[in-house]
Every structure is written in structure tokens, then in C-alpha cells.
Amino acid sequence: MPTQSSQPATIASPAAEDVTRVAVSTVIFTLRRTDAADCPALALPLVRRTRDPYDDRWALPGGWLDITESLDAAAARTLGETTGLAPSYLEQLYAFGAVDRSPTRVVSIVYWALLRPDDASAGLRDQDGYDPENVAWFAVDDLPHLAFDHNEIIDYALWRLRNKVGYSRIAHGLLADEFTLADLREVYESILGRRLDPANFRRQVEGSGTLLPTDRFRTGNHRPARLYRYNHEVALADLGPLARRSPRRSPS
């Protein structure tokens, strides 16, 4: 299920019709402020297809698995090639392999990723080698009808994100290096879709030991708020025994 918009067919992709090919796609979440809205909303980048099947339809960024690269590497590479983005968090989501999900037989290893807001704009501007015309951001609650089974894949990724934010610390993957507790709370509120008590939220997150207070404050309209950074001593998310094999670090 390749979605390399307009770039030439670089990677060796067996064209045979009687073989199962392996593709890698990624659902990339970030938070975007919509104008005149109180709360930022989850958004993701999609790539417009420029060939059949599903020509001209929006799809998840992705591409074929190269025979010389691991699945993780393929996810990061295809993501960069199609959108120019480098996520702060990347984790395998699920392998989709229904027979009829594509005209030819394709098994897609799908990843899901988190992006810091500053990385989101940077990626789409600075990089080259991809086609910015055919990359666009969509709010997750206002998606078009996508190619393949990508709508269902995004539904599943959203479910995983909302689940994981409850027992893990991945919300930091959506924030810049320094942030206030209100910033962090806003991330949780956007993902979970409900308001959280500022007082209780503070105690919970302070007691977890995942935050390091700085000496800096963000000044604004009201009382200055202390800036925190993430404590990298504690893992962003417990991936189990897999994490020990390929430790993943945020690029900062």
C-alpha cells in the first residue's frame, strides 16, 4: 500500500501479481490549534495518491519495505520521504492483512507516531525530496474517505492513543522541550475529550516523578507558570522486552 505521492519508484518493489508484498505506513498524530477554538485538536498528515489504485485519494504516508531494512527503519524512512517529518515517538501499531484490502496482496505493518508541534511545521517546510502539494493536515474528527482501509486503521490508532495516554506518559511526545503544567493538561484534555481538574492533575503528575521543574517561568496574561521538562530517566512508555532491543530516543 505505497503512498509515495509523486516521487519516482526508487525502491525495489516486486511487481509480480502472485506474491505478497509488505508495506509500512504510519499514523502521525499532533495537536493543532484551530482558530477561535478553546482547545487544540488532534490532527494528522495525509498524502494524496498519484497512481492507481485509489488514484487522487488521501492515504496514510508509507511505502514498501526495503529488503535491507528493519520494520522500524522502514517506518521512519517512508515517513520522512513522504512528509519530511521526524516523529518524537514511534511504535508499531498492528499488521493489517485482509485479503481484499488492496487489489494486489499487501500486508501493511502500520506504525503510529507522535509529533511535537514545532516539528510539525518544520518538517513540511524545510525538507526536500517530497511533494508538499500532496501532503496536507486533517483533523482526526473530520477525515475524508481514504484509500484502502486507512479510515479503520486510523480509528484503531486513535483508540490506542486514548488508551495509552491513560497509563503511560506519551503525552510528552506532543509537547516541546519545556512546557507548563497547563500545556500538559491541555494535551490530556484534547486526547481524552474531557476537562481535568487542574489541582488534581498537578498532584498526579508531580507525584509520578516524570517531570523536572526548571527555574524558568512562562509569563503571560496572568500569574507566571513554572516551566517543566520531561525526565528522560523514566521511560516514555513501557514497551516490554522489545524496548531493550532497540531503545528509542527523542531526537532532541
Added chain:
Amino acid sequence: MPTQSSQPATIASPAAEDVTRVAVSTVIFTLRRTDAADCPALALPLVRRTRDPYDDRWALPGGWLDITESLDAAAARTLGETTGLAPSYLEQLYAFGAVDRSPTRVVSIVYWALLRPDDASAGLRDQDGYDPENVAWFAVDDLPHLAFDHNEIIDYALWRLRNKVGYSRIAHGLLADEFTLADLREVYESILGRRLDPANFRRQVEGSGTLLPTDRFRTGNHRPARLYRYNHEVALADLGPLARRSPRRSPS
């Protein structure tokens, strides 16, 4: 990473060396009573390989993905062909795709499964089409050095099982149709590796609404214990949006 012990090469498996092939394997857990041990222990069936690579080494049951079947179907099929077993619970675990995990490039979609004790013995006896000589059960804490990266895969499956038993009701997948609360508690104790308070366990599980009391009792050495059955109205595990597409039922 096929492990079809001695059966002929039935499935079309592209022999080309410059192509990525897709295999499906399954980690099947069940509980087995070891003699003179107070608590049953987790065990899983392995298949002895009868060809290179890793000839004569034990490996997870599995086989090549057929081009006409879904991943789920391939997991169930290869499982039956190699071991004659039909699990009560089957869920995708992870896709393993390191470049060097096999001499040729193989991406393995790994499933994990639970088996009722009565199914465990039945499977290995009654079915045919597989080679019982090359299938054996091993305790999870006493595994040999396996083929490929299968030791790491089992570690990860164990981690997932122990995690999931905490927030899901999958323990029923390891029990017969009717069971006492002590049976169920024993399952939890075996998986988690620690004793649980019988009184608190009873209240917790009774309050969850997942059990239906029957009129029958198991009589034994002491006071008879009420038999329960699982309430199929509530899902065995919340698989998210994926469950709605392919509902999985226990064979009973």
C-alpha cells in the same frame, strides 16, 4: 520462518532469495500441572524443525502466509497443521522484521493464543496430518535455545499475557466451561506468580459481572465449591475497533 515439521511443502512459498516473505507464528499458552507441584505452570507447545535453517532446533509453530488467506486465518491454519490445536483465544502480538532474524528475509506476524487444558491434550492426540513426534510441551521458565528470535518473541508474549491478565478477562481462555473460583484464582496466581487473597479475589471477580453462577457444585475433599461459567455477554478482551470487524468466539 516456517516450522512445518515433516509435512510436505504444500503452500506456495516463493523461493526467490531477493524477496521478503511473510510468515505467521503463534505462541500458545496453557496451564499444566507438574507432578508434586502445588501450582500449575504456564507451558507452550514447540515444533522441532526438520530442515535448515536451524535444523533440529525447537521453534514456534507457524508457516508461510498463503496469498488467499488473512493473517488471522493463517495463524489458525498453521497452528492446526503443526500441532493439531485449536485455541480458545487468538490475538495478534507483533510483527517481527529485523533484517538478520533469518538467513533469508522473513517478516513474521506473530500471534499469541490461549488454550483450555482439555483442548491441550485433545489436540495432540486426535488430529492427524501433523507429526506428534516433533511436537512437545515446554514449561515457559525452562525453555531450550530456540530457532530464530523465538526466545525473545516468547518473552514478549509472556509480558503481554501478564499485563493483559491484569485489566482483561482473558484468564477464562485457560479454563474449561465450568470452573470454581479457586480454579480461576489459580490461573491468575500462576500467571502473575504470586498468591492472591481468596476473599478479595471473590469479591473482585463477582463484582465485575463476568461470571454466571450455576446450580452445580464441585464436590471433593472439603466443602463443595460452586461452579461458574463465563458470561459471554461481556467481551473476553477489549480489542478496540478491530474487534468489531472480526468477532472472535470461543469454540464452545
Added chain:
DNA sequence: GCAAAAGTGTTATGTATACACCCATGA
């Protein structure tokens, strides 16, 4: 001063845990 967000304190409620205790059966 006033509004609004930062930050602290207090209390109610629910859940997990520990453990005392009674019940019912086989031997």
C-alpha cells in the same frame, strides 16, 4: 481593584488489601 490562571489544602468516596471469622464437607 478585578479577572483569571497558578498553586495549596481539605474532605468525601471508592477501591485494594489484610485478616478475623463462620460454614460445610471428607476422613
Added chain:
DNA sequence: TCATGGGTGTATACATAACACTTTTGC
């Protein structure tokens, strides 16, 4: 009758939630 596991009751600790309250800034 006694040992043992089945089953009930209850006190304690801990996490969560609700909310009153003080602090600090911009306007």
C-alpha cells in the same frame, strides 16, 4: 472431631475526585 478449603464481614490504607481557598500576575 478435626483439618481444610469455601465463603462472609470488616477495618485500614491508598488513590481519585470535588471543591474551597490563597497567590500572583496583566489590565
